[in-house]
Amino acid sequence: MSTWKDNLRTIDPYVPGEQPDLPDMIKLNTNENPYPPSPDVRKVLDAYPEAELRLYPDPNSTKLVQAIATYNKVNDNQVFVGVGSDDVLAIAFMTFFNSKKPILFPDITYSFYDVWAELFQIPYEQIPLDENFEMICSDYYKENGGVVIANPNAPTGICQGVEALEDVILHNQDVVVIIDEAYVDFSNMSARTLIDKYDNVLIVQTYSKSRSLAGMRIGHAMGNPELIAAMNDVRFSYNSYPMTRLSVEIGAAAIEDTQYFEQMRQKVIATREWTKKELTRLGFSFGDSMTNFIFATHERVPAQVIFDKLREKHIFVRHFSSPRIENYLRISIGTDEEMKTFIEETEKIISEYQ
Amino acid sequence: MSTWKDNLRTIDPYVPGEQPDLPDMIKLNTNENPYPPSPDVRKVLDAYPEAELRLYPDPNSTKLVQAIATYNKVNDNQVFVGVGSDDVLAIAFMTFFNSKKPILFPDITYSFYDVWAELFQIPYEQIPLDENFEMICSDYYKENGGVVIANPNAPTGICQGVEALEDVILHNQDVVVIIDEAYVDFSNMSARTLIDKYDNVLIVQTYSKSRSLAGMRIGHAMGNPELIAAMNDVRFSYNSYPMTRLSVEIGAAAIEDTQYFEQMRQKVIATREWTKKELTRLGFSFGDSMTNFIFATHERVPAQVIFDKLREKHIFVRHFSSPRIENYLRISIGTDEEMKTFIEETEKIISEYQ
Numbered sequence: 196m197s198t199w200k201d202n203l204r205t206i207d208p209y210v211p212g213e214q215p216d217l218p219d220m221i222k223l224n225t226n227e228n229p230y231p232p233s234p235d236v237r238k239v240l241d242a243y244p245e246a247e248l249r250l251y252p253d254p255n256s257t258k259l260v261q262a263i264a265t266y267n268k269v270n271d272n273q274v275f276v277g278v279g280s281d282d283v284l285a286i287a288f289m290t291f292f293n294s295k296k297p298i299l300f301p302d303i304t305y306s307f308y309d310v311w312a313e314l315f316q317i318p319y320e321q322i323p324l325d326e327n328f329e330m331i332c333s334d335y336y337k338e339n340g341g342v343v344i345a346n347p348n349a350p351t352g353i354c355q356g357v358e359a360l361e362d363v364i365l366h367n368q369d370v371v372v373i374i375d376e377a378y379v380d381f382s383n384m385s386a387r388t389l390i391d392k393y394d395n396v397l398i399v400q401t402y403s404k405s406r407s408l409a410g411m412r413i414g415h416a417m418g419n420p421e422l423i424a425a426m427n428d429v430r431f432s433y434n435s436y437p438m439t440r441l442s443v444e445i446g447a448a449a450i451e452d453t454q455y456f457e458q459m460r461q462k463v464i465a466t467r468e469w470t471k472k473e474l475t476r477l478g479f480s481f482g483d484s485m486t487n488f489i490f491a492t493h494e495r496v497p498a499q500v501i502f503d504k505l506r507e508k509h510i511f512v513r514h515f516s517s518p519r520i521e522n523y524l525r526i527s528i529g530t531d532e533e534m535k536t537f538i539e540e541t542e543k544i545i546s547e548y549q
Numbered sequence: 550m551s552t553w554k555d556n557l558r559t560i561d562p563y564v565p566g567e568q569p570d571l572p573d574m575i576k577l578n579t580n581e582n583p584y585p586p587s588p589d590v591r592k593v594l595d596a597y598p599e600a601e602l603r604l605y606p607d608p609n610s611t612k613l614v615q616a617i618a619t620y621n622k623v624n625d626n627q628v629f630v631g632v633g634s635d636d637v638l639a640i641a642f643m644t645f646f647n648s649k650k651p652i653l654f655p656d657i658t659y660s661f662y663d664v665w666a667e668l669f670q671i672p673y674e675q676i677p678l679d680e681n682f683e684m685i686c687s688d689y690y691k692e693n694g695g696v697v698i699a700n701p702n703a704p705t706g707i708c709q710g711v712e713a714l715e716d717v718i719l720h721n722q723d724v725v726v727i728i729d730e731a732y733v734d735f736s737n738m739s740a741r742t743l744i745d746k747y748d749n750v751l752i753v754q755t756y757s758k759s760r761s762l763a764g765m766r767i768g769h770a771m772g773n774p775e776l777i778a779a780m781n782d783v784r785f786s787y788n789s790y791p792m793t794r795l796s797v798e799i800g801a802a803a804i805e806d807t808q809y810f811e812q813m814r815q816k817v818i819a820t821r822e823w824t825k826k827e828l829t830r831l832g833f834s835f836g837d838s839m840t841n842f843i844f845a846t847h848e849r850v851p852a853q854v855i856f857d858k859l860r861e862k863h864i865f866v867r868h869f870s871s872p873r874i875e876n877y878l879r880i881s882i883g884t885d886e887e888m889k890t891f892i893e894e895t896e897k898i899i900s901e902y903q
């Protein structure tokens with residue numbers, strides 16, 4: 196007899212970094228920002244008329260879309276917003292990748308891309324990065340159903356120049372090319388202007404990292420109005436009111452506070468550069484991270500050992516067991532004090548390791 | 550030459566009720582609650598430590614899941630939460646309806662079901678309701694890929710007894726049967742206990758109507774732990790952190806304030822019953838609504854005429870142009886004062902119509 200279980204969609208889900216909640220922990224495992232969001236967020240919470248929560252949100256999230264458009268100097272119809280960049284990327288996959296040909300993305304990259312491909316039954320091919328975790332542009336010249344590039348890449352932290360991205364785009368004019376810029380604010384190397392030149396390029400960004408709003412789930416895409424309209428058609432066929440009223444208000448307030456944003460971003464970058472020097476001193480090697488994390492391997496001590504021993508001290512970093520990167524740790528940038536403690540404890544672990 | 554447009558997923562999206570924003574309007578078009586959410590929501594906003602918004606939410610929304618489980622007397626592993634019941638239903642469609650056989654739902658029902666079926670490429674068949682908009686159970690005895698029943702139904706407001714639902718479930722043991730209870734709190738006729746008897750039944754509810762939280766996008770499903778686990782696998786393959794931190798806190802606070810909830814629910818029901826009497830007096834007929842709206846047709850004046858003339862007076866109700874229901878209006882229940890104005894203005898329109 197047939198049962199309902201025969202018709203289940205079964206997948207291996209994406210596994211997010213663990214979310215421990217210990218009072219004394221140092222949490223460097225999910226690339227969150229160590230600093231609070233703009234003080235204007237407090238003002239939004241205090242002033243928000245809670246009675247209005249009885250009403251549905253504006254389906255177009257107009258206030259948030261306008262704030263994003265203004266900041267990025269694009270038109271409102273070039274902006275799509277979603278429940279974090281994961282939601283934005285999932286909808287982009289569903290909207291644009293309906294060819295029978297495989298979509299292409301690097302073998303080492305955000306580990307959600309293959310999960311979405313499986314979920315939406317999109318064929319895909321993972322293109323190996325070179326031995327320095329750099330992209331080989333010519334590997335993307337072949338026929339495909341779409342291209343996805345995280346830049347700066349995760350978990351490697353490496354940033355390709357805009358010329359490299361444009362080379363890939365030029366060779367892929369007949370498919371949609373997604374540039375996932377989750378970490379771009381720590382790099383100053385956005386490919387944003389490419390959407391003015393190419394109608395098939397979609398730039399995706401998030402409020403979870405540089406804007407300190409991971410808890411509010413806000414992400415956006417920018418591209419030509421036809422791309423955005425197609426995504427909105429899919430969005431409105433899935434959920435008419437994706438963004439909460441508070442997400443729209445808080446997101447708009449945060450993006451409008453450009454001064455605070457600049458300060459926090461520079462603080463994280465400064466701490467990252469200090470951490471790089473310290474890690475080098477301890478015998479780590481790593482690519483030149485342009486993100487709010489460093490992806491590092493030690494010359495002598497296995498990553499798993501360092502990971503486990505840091506964990507015992509309630510310092511949480513991220514370790515992936517995938518091939519090619521199993522001897523690396525991904526270390527999010529915390530406050531100066533947190534990174535000092537992290538370096539001290541790591542130094543002890545290394546000196547004690549026989 | 551092939552272009553990226555060839556691989557677009559193209560659909561006719563669901564069209565939500567318009568969201569006008571006029572200071573003097575009476576908004577009876579999207580079944581929102583006329584009363585504010587629990588006063589505890591204000592307390593959450595005032596007390597929430599905004600610095601924590603820098604952190605990702607708990608991916609399992611544990612606090613909210615536990616509050617829902619406690620209220621409904623089920624276990625935590627029998628509860629799935631999503632970004633409004635639209636998100637919950639979309640994920641249920643994606644998770645459970647992967648057969649080649651058509652899923653079944655009534656011809657007059659929530660107009661998102663066929664949109665999701667199109668989006669996820671699920672074959673479907675719409676089963677006609679009888680002339681009183683009642684379900685004919687035996688029409689659902691045929692082979693199918695799943696069943697979806699809104700109960701009370703929208704936009705008709707009609708509620709089938711639990712025996713009728715159980716009859717359909719008994720004849721559909723090999724597929725998942727979804728009971729969409731968006732309006733159930735205005736009916737006191739939940740099929741919730743059927744999940745204890747049948748492992749293939751999923752009950753879906755929302756916080757947008759009876760809990761006055763449409764603006765926070767919270768919905769949930771209840772079913773046996775295997776159904777819930779399968780939905781969570783799909784969820785975590787789409788978006789690891791669907792619920793904002795504030796949605797979790799506000800949702801939990803609202804569900805825990807059972808006294809306020811009871812009061813507001815009874816107020817809406819009382820106003821609905823008053824409105825029914827007035828509409829009858831004016832020459833309207835309608836089924837016995839068990840929701841926070843009334844789906845009514847007038848003996849003489851066309852629905853489109855009443856709709857347009859009410860609109861001129863900034864009173865917004867909902868009109869669907871679909872066959873069988875084009876001469877009906879769906880009128881959400883507002884405050885007593887709003888409904889009094891609505892009745893007065895409608896009476897004028899009717900008396901002036903030649």
